[in-house]
Each structure stands twice: as structure tokens, then as C-alpha cells.
Amino acid sequence: MSEAVIIDGKGLAQELREELGHRVTELRAQVGRPPALTVILVGEDPASQVYVRNKERACEKAGIRGEVLRLPASTSAGEIHREILRINEDPSVDGLLVQLPVPDGIDPAALREWIDPAKDVDGLHPRNVGLLASGMPGLVPCTPLGCLRMLRHHHVATAGARAVVLGRSLIVGRPMAALLSAKGVDATVTLAHSRSRDLAAICRQADILVAAAGVPQLVQPDWVRRGATVLDVGIHRVDDPTHPKGARLVGDVDPGVREVAGYLSPVPGGVGPMTIAMLLENTVTAFCRREGLEAGGES
């Protein structure tokens, strides 16, 4: 029995970032300034610090001006609001996001509404959520955008396919379901979640299964139809004394699924790197739209 083709998200992301780098060089010459992304980081969450540093480095490599506004955990919602409004007004900034999670006491829903939808590169502003739901161009969350790009890269047939998305978060599950069911992608989508009955049976129907439940190795080999495409969005650090770093990353999908699936995105090296590439792409898309240029991109 043949094993799944492993979808090399890391390699694909690298290719996309290089292409984007060339595009940025051209755009910079044309417009006279580079695309720019500002990330607001509130507090000292160690994982967030790593994510933000990675975003900063990725911007630099692509020729995008990346800036991080580091605010102490004690910053009030009012102060964050003022900073967001200031960056909204700054004509030299194209993309703005607040790294999640934010400290207790700050409402992420309020933050989402404060960001100018034209600069909302995480695609979480209600306006962008609504545009995606209506099939109109806006800014689309990076992780589902990356997942769609992986399917396209491998020519996975989506029209008429049965897709199951596990998880209904605003940042992954819901926009993934919206993208898969959009005109032109045309999958028949089931959005499953923590209250869904008999997940295994639902998953077994899937030609395309996107696992974003945030539960380590939830998806078992007998949940997967032979030959199905499985995208593993989950990221979990688990202790492993045999690993040189004492811990390793696992996803929402059990490694045994490799024996059953047709295509499988690995963790690490799958969806994660694609998410960063899509963040850069969304920043360039926002830049182009703000400058009245053809956006290209997927959003």
C-alpha cells in the first residue's frame, strides 16, 4: 500500500516568498516606498515573541518593512486603541495585526474592530469576514489561504469534492470553510466542531480534511478515507526526552494517517510556513490596493 505524498509547505512557502521578494523590488521602484507591516505585541508571552520575531525576519527577507510595536502587559485597552488608530492613519503602513493571545482583560473582539479593514492582514475585521462570506474581495486569514494554496499547488480537485473542516475558529475553521465553499473552489463543506456527533464518521466522508481542532493527534487513521487529502493545521509542543530539544511538534493528525491519506501536510513543515508566506502576500495585497495597483494575490 502506498504512503501519502507529503505536502512540502516549507518548500512551497520558500518559493512563494522568493517570488514575492521580486515583486516587492518592482513595487518599491514603482511606488517609491516598500510595503510595510506593523505587528503589535502586548506582553511577554514566549511563543508570541518567537512568532513575532519570525514575522519580522520574513518581512526583512522579502524586502517588506516590518516593525514591531512592543507594549507591556499592563497596557490598557484605551492605550492599545490609540496606537491602532495612530497606525491606521499612518500612510506608510499597509498591514497591521495584533499578535494573539493578548493579556487577560483585553477583548480580542474589540481589537479586531479597531483595525482599518484595508490594513487588516489577519482578515479578522467584521468587514473582511463579511466580504469573504459574500464572495467579495477583501483580506482573508493567512492560514486558510495557505491551505488553499497547498491544494492548488498539488492540483487537488476541489469542485464537487466533499470537504470536512474540524474546528470553527474565526482565524482558521470558519474562513477555511468559506474559502472551500466559495465559487470557483466549489467543495461541499461540513464544518465540524467540539459539539459535533461522531466526528470519525463525518471525517471518513471527506475527500479533503482540514484538521484545526487544536487537539493533539485527534485524527486517527481509521477516520480517513483512503486517498483523501489531509491538511494538518494543529501545532502542539509535546515533551519527548529522546528528542535533542527535549520536545517536538505534533499536529492534530496522528502520524499513522500517512498510511491511508493520498496527500498529507506534515507538522512541522506544512501549514505553519505557508501561514507566514500568506501574511507577506496579504501585506503586498494591502499595499497594492492602497496604492491603486493591481493586487495579484488570492485575497
Ligand code: NAD
Ligand atoms: P481554537 O481553539 O480557537 O479553535 C479550535 C476549534 O476546534 C473550536 O472551534 C472547537 O470547537 C474545535 N474543537 C475543539 N475540540 C474539538 C474536538 N475534540 N473535535 C472537534 N472539534 C474540536 O484554535 P485555532 O486558533 O483555530 O487553532 C487550531 C489549531 O491550529 C491549534 O493547534 C493552533 O495552534 C493551530 N494553528 C496553527 C496555525 C499555523 O499556522 N499552522 C495557525 C493558527 C492556528
